[in-house]
């Protein structure tokens with residue numbers, strides 16, 4: 001048995017009074033964040049250190065009783081404040097880590113004040129959380145209708161195979177969502193049903209993903225039709241908005257429409273990725289993908305949309321927990337491994353390959369192949385060299401010549417309790 005963290009996300013259909021409470025809670029969380037940030041800045045000026053979440057909570061409890069202007073606090077669950085302090089605490093620690101270079105990804109700035117209307121409306125609740133049929137019951141907010149049935153999760157909570165750890169409520173465009181972080185007990189098989197099977201996948205710019213498996217078969221998954229259609233509408237809406245006068249009512253309406261379309265694209269994409277990654281994890285014991293420097297690439301604006309559209313980070317998280325669930329492994333190739341630039345036939349590395357070059361053509365042996373497929377082939381050969389060592393050590397491996405093509409096990413693919421690595425904190429809807 002392994003404990004796997006999964007996220008379940010539901011759209012909410014709150015009654016008008018409940019919607020007011022949701023807004024109020026989001027406001028409370030924003031207030032607490034700003035209040036805590038101000039206290040931290042004061043302390044930093046005097047003592048060169050900040051408050052922890054627990055200290056902020058204590059200060060807040062004293063302040064809310066002493067200051068009559070804060071009497072409204074009682075209208076919202078105390079969790080909203082407490083969890084906002086936790087978020088702030090984490091943001092401050094992440095900032096320090098990022099500054100010291102101990103944190104992967106984009107450089108993080110110092111946490112900023114959250115402005116109403118600018119910052120995303122969001123708050124987190126802990127405590128007794130239930131769900132049944134088409135409704136969820138949250139502390140303080142009571143029973144709120146969900147847009148789609150919550151029965152699958154309800155059944156797992158009922159039989160004790162899952163436990164809700166927290167619920168995050170947020171608003172995207174005009175729609176409220178609740179996302180549950182759930183710890184699930186699952187029977188993860190010791191070995192995959194298809195022992196020895198492997199696939200190298202490349203998350204494409206054009207295709208959702210392209211892969212080559214150990215039998216030499218090509219596996220290509222295109223973005224689904226609804227996604228392409230939604231993308232077209234999105235582009236149109238984006239142009240429409242930029243034609244409107246800034247500050248005008250029409251501009252505001254166009255922006256709202258754009259927001260709704262963005263939300264639609266994200267959900268269609270997540271759905272497509274869920275299906276594709278579930279199939280991969282069920283079919284292949286070892287899945288190899290690239291550790292694409294997503295933040296580095298998104299800095300390039302032209303590519304930004306294409307990359308984020310394909311949901312690279314999402315796909316990777318999904319593959320991490322889905323392979324683990326099937327007794328398989330996700331291997332991540334070092335981000336400097338030139339999978340796209342290497343010829344899968346003779347191994348020579350091209351000096352330059354731009355993103356516009358959709359076809360890989362080797363300058364030495366003349367091998368010509370679709371760019372993504374060529375990359376997937378290279379990743380697969382990494383799997384072949386990495387798999388043996390992986391089985392011997394069940395840990396990080398550095399296969400390949402001179403070890404420059406380092407592979408690592410994705411953190412989170414380890415079964416909880418077996419190696420002590422935490423299960424992935426899934427952010428994907430299930």
Ligand SMILES: [Zn+2]
Pocket residue numbers: 343344345346347348362363364365366367
């Ligand atoms: Zn070649």
